[in-house]
Amino acid sequence: MQASPPTNDRYYFKTIEQRWQQRWEEEKTWKVSHRAERPKYYVLEMFPYPSGRIHMGHVRNYSIGDVVARYKRMRGFNVLHPMGWDAFGLPAENAAMKRGIHPAAWTHDNIDYMRGQLKAMGLSYDWERELATCGPDYYRWEQQLFLSMLEKGLIYRKETTVNWCDDCQTVLAREQVIDGACWRCDQPVLPKTMHGWFFKITSYAEELLADLDQLTGWPEKVVTMQRNWIGKSTGLACQFQVENSDQAIGIFTTRPDTVFGVTFMSLAVEHPMIDLLVQGKPQEEEVRAFMHETVLAKQRSSLDQELDKRGVFTGSYCTNPFTNERIPIYVANFVLMEYGTGAVMAVPAHDQRDFEFARTYDLPIKVVVQPEGDPFDPATMAEAFEGPGALVNSGQFTGMESIAAQQAIIAEAQRRQFGAPHVTYRLRDWGISRQRYWGAPIPVIHCDNCGIVPVPESDLPILLPGADEPAGSHSPLHQQPDFIAATCPRCGRQARRETDTLDTFVESSWYFARYTNPGLDSAPIDKEAAAYWLPVDQYIGGVEHAILHLLYARFFTKMLRDLGYLTVDEPFTNLLTQGMVIKDGAKMSKSKGNVVDPNDLINQYGADTVRLFSLFAAPPERDLEWNAQGVEGASRFLNRVFRMIMSQRACFDQSVTVDLANLNAVSRTLHRKTHQTIKRVTESIESNFHFNTAISGIMELVNLVTAPTDEPVDAAVLREAFSTILTLLFPMAPHLCEELWQATGHEQPLNDAAWPAFNADAAKEDEITIVIQVNGKVRGKVLVAADTNEASLKQLAVNDEKVAKMLAGQQPKKIIVVPKKLVNIVL
RNA sequence: GCGAGAGUGGUGAAAUUGGUAGACGCACUGGACUUAGGAUCCAGCGGGCCAGCCCAUGGGGGUUCGAGUCCCCCCUCUCGCACCA
Numbered sequence: 001m002q003a004s005p006p007t008n009d010r011y012y013f014k015t016i017e018q019r020w021q022q023r024w025e026e027e028k029t030w031k032v033s034h035r036a037e038r039p040k041y042y043v044l045e046m047f048p049y050p051s052g053r054i055h056m057g058h059v060r061n062y063s064i065g066d067v068v069a070r071y072k073r074m075r076g077f078n079v080l081h082p083m084g085w086d087a088f089g090l091p092a093e094n095a096a097m098k099r100g101i102h103p104a105a106w107t108h109d110n111i112d113y114m115r116g117q118l119k120a121m122g123l124s125y126d127w128e129r130e131l132a133t134c135g136p137d138y139y140r141w142e143q144q145l146f147l148s149m150l151e152k153g154l155i156y157r158k159e160t161t162v163n164w165c166d167d168c169q170t171v172l173a174r175e176q177v178i179d180g181a182c183w184r185c186d187q188p189v190l191p192k193t194m195h196g197w198f199f200k201i202t203s204y205a206e207e208l209l210a211d212l213d214q215l216t217g218w219p220e221k222v223v224t225m226q227r228n229w230i231g232k233s234t235g236l237a238c239q240f241q242v243e244n245s246d247q248a249i250g251i252f253t254t255r256p257d258t259v260f261g262v263t264f265m266s267l268a269v270e271h272p273m274i275d276l277l278v279q280g281k282p283q284e285e286e287v288r289a290f291m292h293e294t295v296l297a298k299q300r301s302s303l304d305q306e307l308d309k310r311g312v313f314t315g316s317y318c319t320n321p322f323t324n325e326r327i328p329i330y331v332a333n334f335v336l337m338e339y340g341t342g343a344v345m346a347v348p349a350h351d352q353r354d355f356e357f358a359r360t361y362d363l364p365i366k367v368v369v370q371p372e373g374d375p376f377d378p379a380t381m382a383e384a385f386e387g388p389g390a391l392v393n394s395g396q397f398t399g400m401e402s403i404a405a406q407q408a409i410i411a412e413a414q415r416r417q418f419g420a421p422h423v424t425y426r427l428r429d430w431g432i433s434r435q436r437y438w439g440a441p442i443p444v445i446h447c448d449n450c451g452i453v454p455v456p457e458s459d460l461p462i463l464l465p466g467a468d469e470p471a472g473s474h475s476p477l478h479q480q481p482d483f484i485a486a487t488c489p490r491c492g493r494q495a496r497r498e499t500d501t502l503d504t505f506v507e508s509s510w511y512f513a514r515y516t517n518p519g520l521d522s523a524p525i526d527k528e529a530a531a532y533w534l535p536v537d538q539y540i541g542g543v544e545h546a547i548l549h550l551l552y553a554r555f556f557t558k559m560l561r562d563l564g565y566l567t568v569d570e571p572f573t574n575l576l577t578q579g580m581v582i583k584d585g586a587k588m589s590k591s592k593g594n595v596v597d598p599n600d601l602i603n604q605y606g607a608d609t610v611r612l613f614s615l616f617a618a619p620p621e622r623d624l625e626w627n628a629q630g631v632e633g634a635s636r637f638l639n640r641v642f643r644m645i646m647s648q649r650a651c652f653d654q655s656v657t658v659d660l661a662n663l664n665a666v667s668r669t670l671h672r673k674t675h676q677t678i679k680r681v682t683e684s685i686e687s688n689f690h691f692n693t694a695i696s697g698i699m700e701l702v703n704l705v706t707a708p709t710d711e712p713v714d715a716a717v718l719r720e721a722f723s724t725i726l727t728l729l730f731p732m733a734p735h736l737c738e739e740l741w742q743a744t745g746h747e748q749p750l751n752d753a754a755w756p757a758f759n760a761d762a763a764k765e766d767e768i769t770i771v772i773q774v775n776g777k778v779r780g781k782v783l784v785a786a787d788t789n790e791a792s793l794k795q796l797a798v799n800d801e802k803v804a805k806m807l808a809g810q811q812p813k814k815i816i817v818v819p820k821k822l823v824n825i826v827l
Numbered sequence: 828g829c830g831a832g833a834g835u836g837g838u839g840a841a842a843u844u845g846g847u848a849g850a851c852g853c854a855c856u857g858g859a860c861u862u863a864g865g866a867u868c869c870a871g872c873g874g875g876c877c878a879g880c881c882c883a884u885g886g887g888g889g890u891u892c893g894a895g896u897c898c899c900c901c902c903u904c905u906c907g908c909a910c911c912a
Contacts, residue, residue, distance in 0.1 A: 221831055225907055228830065233911070253912060266912090307910080339911045346912085353910060426911060546907080616852070617839060623905095625839060629853050636866095637852085643867090683843095693841065696851035703851090708869085771847045776893035778847055816892055821846055826892045 011642035013606030017735040021122055029751060030069075030124045032080055034516065034532035041077035042533050043068045044512055044572075046541030046549070047084045050110035050132075051091060054117045056581040056588055056614070056626070057542065059598045063611045063732075064578060064620050064689065065540045066123045070731035071685055073124075074755040080533050082515040083118065083125040085111050087134035089504045090168055090184060093438045096474060103438045103474050104467045107134055117599065121607045122734055131518045133507035138514065139440035140461030141524035142506060146443060147454050148563050154200045157452065162431060164192035169476070170435045171196060176548070191298075196433035197442060197500060201555045205230055205425045207569075208554055217574030219621070222546040229547050231426025236410045238419030240265060240318040240327065240345070242277065249273060249318055249329070252340035252424055256413070257405040260394040261347040261368035262320050263358065265329045266311060268337035269294045274314065277329055281315030287331055294333045309334050309357040320345075321418040322409070323395070332357060340424055348384065349376065355384035368394050369402060430552065432503045437474045439501030440464070447488035447495040456489050462497070477501065508549055509556035512536055512571060525565040535568045540620075543577035550575070576689060579623035581614075588626065596626060608733035609635040615691040615732055637699060638736055641729070644706055645722055645740045651715040652744040658716045660762075667714035670704060674721045675763035677701040678756045681728045691732065698728050727756050771822035772797045774806055790817045797823035 024030070034040070045065035048058055069081040085107075092103035099106065111132060118125070131138055149155045163172040165182040171194070176183045201208075209230045212223050235254035242248060249265065267274060269291040278284040290312045297307065311332035318327050327345075334353055335344050348358035348365045358365050365378035371389035388402035397405050413419025433442070441462045443455040455462060465483045466472020477483050477499035488495040510524075516533040517526030535557075550572070557571040580587045583594040601610045613634040618624045658671060677697050684694035705713075705721050722744065730737040730750050741750040765786055770793060772780040780800045784793070794815050797803060803825060814826040 219832095221907080224831055228908060231908090231911065235912085251912085255912075309910085334910045336911065344912045351912065353912075424911080426908095543906080619840085622833095622840095627839065627853070630839070633852055639866095692839090693851080696841075699851055769847080773846085773893075776846090776891090781847075814892065816846095818846055818893095822893090824846080824892055 011639050013608060016739045017122060017607050020735045020738050021119060030081060030126045031128055032078055032126055034529045036078040038076055038078040040533055041072040042080040042536045043538045044536045046545065047086050047511060049086045049089060050107055050114055052110050054114055054598055056596055056598055059610060060581055060614045060624060061540060061578055062121065062123050063614045067615065067691060067731040068538055069124050070734065074753065081125055082129040084131040084511060086508050087132040088439045088507060090436060093436055102470055102472060105470055120602055129515055129518050131514060136461045136463055142440050143443040143460050143462060144457060145524050147457060150454055154559060155197060157195060157197050159193060159195050161191045161193050162196060163189045165189055171431060171433055196431050198429040198431055201430045202425060202427055204555050204558050205427050207558055211570055214570060219575065219577055222575060222577060225546045226551055229427060233424045235422060236413060236419050237422035238413055240320065243317040243319065247273065247276060249343045250341045251343050251345045252422055253345055255350065256409040257391060257402045258347040258350045258368055259322050259409055261349050261366045262327060262345045263348060263364045263366055264346045265318055265327050266332035266335045266344045266346050267329065268335040268342040269331055270337035271342045274331060277314040277316040283313055283315040287312050287314055290331060307333055309353060309360060311357060349378060350384055350386055352384040366393065368392055432506060433500040434503055435476055436501060437476050439504060441477065442498045442500050442502060444498045445486050445488055445495045446498060447491060447493065449493055450488055450490045453488055453490050505548060505552050509552040510560065513560065513566060527565060531567050534566060535570055536572045538574045539572040540576045540578060576620060578620045581626060582623050583626040601631065605631055605635045608736045609638055612638065612733050616695045619690045619692050638733060641702060642736065648718065649744045651718040654715065656716045658720055663714055664711045666709045666711045667717040670713060670721055671717045671762055673701055673704050674724050675759050678724060678758040679763060682758065698725060701725060724756050726750060727753055768820055772800050772803060773822055773824040774803060775827055776824060779803055793817055793823050797825060
């Protein structure tokens with residue numbers, strides 16, 4: 001290794017950073033194994049999509065993760081810190097089309113470039129674990145997991161109305177539809193009927209909800225969002241017999257206590273029983289016209305505005321099983337087929353939507369829940385009463401309170417066998433079929449004889465055709481006859497290969513488990529390695545993944561546990577959702593034209609400066625306001641550290657230890673501050689990763705060392721201060737600190753050093769400032785020995801010149817002494 | 828509408844269990860060193876009358892010897908969900 005001559009006045013970050021990066025690369029400094037004595041720590045940043053080049057959001061995300069990784073290593077942990085690429089997806093296909101190249105080529109070029117950028121940041125990854133989800137060595141195992149899930153009944157195929165993005169020519173999951181538009185291209189989403197594959201995530205709904213309580217290391221906001229997304233409702237499922245028919249309509253309600261107030265029934269326009277109800281009725285034509293019109297209106301309104309409540313009578317009636325009342329059946333535009341049963345028992349007095357509908361069509365309103373106060377008058381009510389109260393007009397349940405009545409009514413329905421307690425979730429099964437090329441092929445074969453036949457495991461992987469030939473086709477698979485042609489594994493006849501590819505969110509749902517042994521060629525997951533490393537101790541990424549990715553990953557973890565691969569229930573013990581990088585009041589983005597390219601910054605200031613700035617400007621969970629001058633500030637600080645240590649490194653020549661008894665005042669103060677800083681920095685990192693305050697603590701120590709003094713500083717104390725500064729700063733600015741560590745004569749790299757030990761005695765102040773207050777207002781300060789007792793403090797306060805003046809001889813009412821803090825005199 | 832979070836100097840932000848509000852940085856001002864300084868160093872830096880004091884953590888109440896911190900009401904902003912029966 002070539003050593004550049006150390007100089008006292010110039011911090012050549014380029015030379016320094018290249019030298020250490022090269023050494024880390026050659027020595028594979030961060031290679032880890034699950035066979036180790038030390039306790040494990042798994043820190044993971046959400047892996048990037050290889051879009052071209054890294055942006056400031058990446059810089060921030062990976063700087064935070066790298067500090068955690070390096071800090072934990074210094075604390076003695078065996079740290080797993082991997083990196084890879086979420087490499088399948090639409091942008092590659094779009095870019096490929098635009099440029100006339102293959103998506104694989106585009107993706108791999110981007111990966112190569114971005115890998116170089118990450119290495120230029122000096123991030124401490126175990127690069128031997130790098131994986132790209134578009135590689136057959138990754139998706140082959142995903143295909144195998146698909147087969148296992150299929151076998152277990154966790155995957156099914158059905159025809160549904162899907163969210164179709166015409167621009168992207170593909171289906172979207174419900175989670176990928178934002179305000180009626182595609183999450184990627186922002187174009188309106190259209191309904192389309194087609195066959196698709198689904199993961200039965202709903203069979204884990206209860207566990208996904210219940211285990212949220214375990215996630216105490218997650219931001220409450222994310223837990224709440226997931227809870228709302230899963231959306232559990234409990235209530236009564238109940239049958240309403242259709243008049244003159246052997247059919248019944250099933251309904252679900254969370255308010256069984258209002259069942260005596262039902263005055264009509266509303267069906268979604270998609271409800272399968274409508275045909276039967278209107279057949280031969282005079283209303284048939286009107287109902288069909290309404291259904292048609294409503295379907296069109298729902299498409300046009302792109303879901304973002306509430307429609308007026310409208311509907312038509314079907315001409316049919318059903319019977320309320322509790323009252324035997326005759327209930328007219330309507331079709332209504334506001335009832336959702338996807339939730340509950342698509343049929344609603346309408347209680348206009350106690351549901352605002354039903355109320356509006358009833359007022360529009362002049363339907364009866366019957367009050368059955370009455371809170372204390374004046375009784376409601378259906379004729380004059382301005383809105384529905386949705387709160388609890390005592391039941392009225394409710395037969396045997398009259399007089400009961402809502403909550404008790406709900407239980408009693410459900411019990412009654414059960415006893416009389418027309419209803420039962422029921423739980424409904426908002427969460428729906430995860431549609432995973434995509435009609436695009438650049439994704440993992442779904443490993444099944446369609447046979448006219450045998451139906452859907454899984455591809456035998458020995459035939460895996462089903463390779464994505466053309467991916468390893470630069471000129472290969474990247475048309476959607478349903479347009480590639482060579483791919484489609486297959487023989488049925490069961491009967492041997494000609495059959496068709498499935499042409500859907502998997503949603504890219506499938507890849508990111510289990511990559512963290514694959515990292516524990518990414519090269520394994522006999523199974524998707526190395527059970528031994530996964531048992532050692534998982535769960536991820538600290539996961540770090542953007543809050544935009546609060547629902548989608550994090551819910552899917554949790555689902556996969558539970559599913560992989562049930563398949564025998566994992567032993568944990570939850571994948572991520574602690575979650576840090578970092579804020580956005582903001583410039584000029586808006587998120588940095590190409591479309592806004594306010595991006596700052598990390599490359600330019602690294603070239604101009606060096607990786608350490610860029611890292612330091614992104615850590616110092618704001619705590620990680622908060623948005624980070626971009627500020628060019630702030631980068632200058634970070635750069636200035638590192639230069640100061642460099643000059644400070646290079647100009648005084650002679651103190652490292654002798655190895656004397658700190659001799660507390662013989663220190664002058666300046667040295668004693670520095671020794672104390674050094675230990676106080678260790679405590680402060682450690683606590684800032686440990687409690688909540690507030691690196692901004694950790695860095696300001698180090699800055700204070702540097703300020704003290706460089707402040708002019710009238711006494712010489714003891715060499716051992718100075719050396720201790722310098723070592724401490726370098727060690728504490730190392731996780732944030734590793735290149736500079738390693739360089740200075742070496743320049744001060746250390747043989748072992750700082751990377752292998754331990755976090756400095758805090759000495760409480762050394763940090764203890766022997767003199768403290770006591771604040772003197774009168775009536776809670778600061779009136780003076782006095783410097784006293786730390787062990788001054790309460791009585792003396794009181795005396796000191798009363799004798800204070802200013803206090804004495806205010807007292808003017810009178811006795812204070814009360815004197816409050818807070819040890820080591822203040823004395824408050826109450827007049 | 829429902830749910831969650833946040834409002835502190837010119838600015839990014841700090842403030843154990845309630846205990847000196849504004850640490851640290853940026854910007855700014857003055858000075859030193861310099862042919863020069865956008866380098867570096869020293870000093871100042873919430874507001875007002877510039878002494879002593881008063882006013883200041885979105886606004887208004889309250890609890891307390893003492894409130895940025897706890898309680899109640901209101902305002903503003905951000906983010907999620909949104910006809911979920």
